[in-house]
Amino acid sequence: MVANPSILFPDAAAQAGAVSQAQHSERLLAVDSVNLEYRTRERIVRATHNVSFDVYGGDRFVLLGPSGCGKSTLLKAVAGFIAPHSGTISLDGEPVRGPGADRIVVFQEFDQLPPWKTVQQNVMFPLRTAKKLGRAEAKERALHYLEKVGLAAFADAYPHTLSGGMKQRVAIARALAMEPRVLLMDEPFAALDALTRRKMQEELLRLWEETHFTLLFVTHSIEEALVVGNRILLLSPHPGRVRAELNSHQYSHDSFGRIDFQRSVAHIHRLLFGETEAAQ
Structure with a gap:
């Protein structure tokens, strides 16, 4: 020991x-x-x-x-x-x-994304809630980080249409977007x-x-x-x-x-x- x-x-x-x-x-x-x-x-x-x-x-x-x-x-x-x-x-x-x-947390659970929001809206949400960015800037940053995790093509999709790995990538994009x-x-x-x-x-x-x-x-x-x-x-x-x-x-x-x-x-x-x- x-x-x-x-x-x-x-x-x-x-x-x-x-x-x-x-x-x-x-x-x-x-x-x-x-x-x-x-x-x-x-x-x-x-x-x-x-x-x-x-x-x-x-x-x-x-x-x-x-x-x-x-x-x-x-x-x-x-x-x-x-x-x-x-x-x-x-x-x-x-x-x-x-x-x-x-300090932003990415959890183990796949279902950490509000299901009524699109992928892009999920990434934008904390940016808007924290009043870090205006809507246009938040949208631009969300798309930037979705592109980094390879999900820009799914910006308008809803979480229930994504695999578990894709949901985690959205969660990571959302966290990184907060910088x-x-x-x-x-x-x-x-x-x-x-x-x-x-x-x-x-x-x-x-x-x-x-x-x-x-x-x-x-x-x-x-x-x-x-x-x-x-x-x-x-x-x-x-x-x-x-x-x-x-x-x-x-x-x-x-x-x-x-x-x-x-x-x-x-x-x-x-x-x-x-x-x-x-x-x-």
Whole structure:
């Protein structure tokens, strides 16, 4: 078992790359000693215990851990939907006190789009509600991001005519159109079939290459974390505690068959579940 969190790098080149990245970006999100709790009929349950991490501008930061470790609860706290029992969460040095347009969430559920609005209207809706843009500007921006996710041809379609993957692409376009400081994604591809999931991961990374938005991504898939993230925070089984922080920018979908990738998957599994190297 890992008693204390550590920064782990596969090699010196990876470490140098991470240091270089840190030097060229600023800390955007700070989570400091956060404890999250919720009440059941019988008792108060602690979801996370003293979790701390920093997210820098342009990071693809992944919260990785088994079901029930509190990673989605952490994401909701960053979004401002729930308040920490103790500890602090700050964005640009200011405490997070509630939801805001600077943090937009893409959830796992496909049915997060109002069914009575067209695809274009769904993307425009938060822009208009937040009074960020006028109607003409909102329409232009909506079409811009729908084009980026490959759905401009479906601008006038309704959600019920779309596949699950297409609905998630609309949700991503809607979130990116708000141009948030941090894009929050809560296991957004978990319910998709394997082929669609991989395509969605590839599209997300392509969009990131174009705009370098800051991403906080939740998953329980080790392989997905290694591919999507450039930094990964490992959380222990319930209650979630920090096991380790790893750098993973060197991996892509082309890494799946490589020995070093498979070794990293096995190593992360041991870190998450407290298995010793000898036991393997």
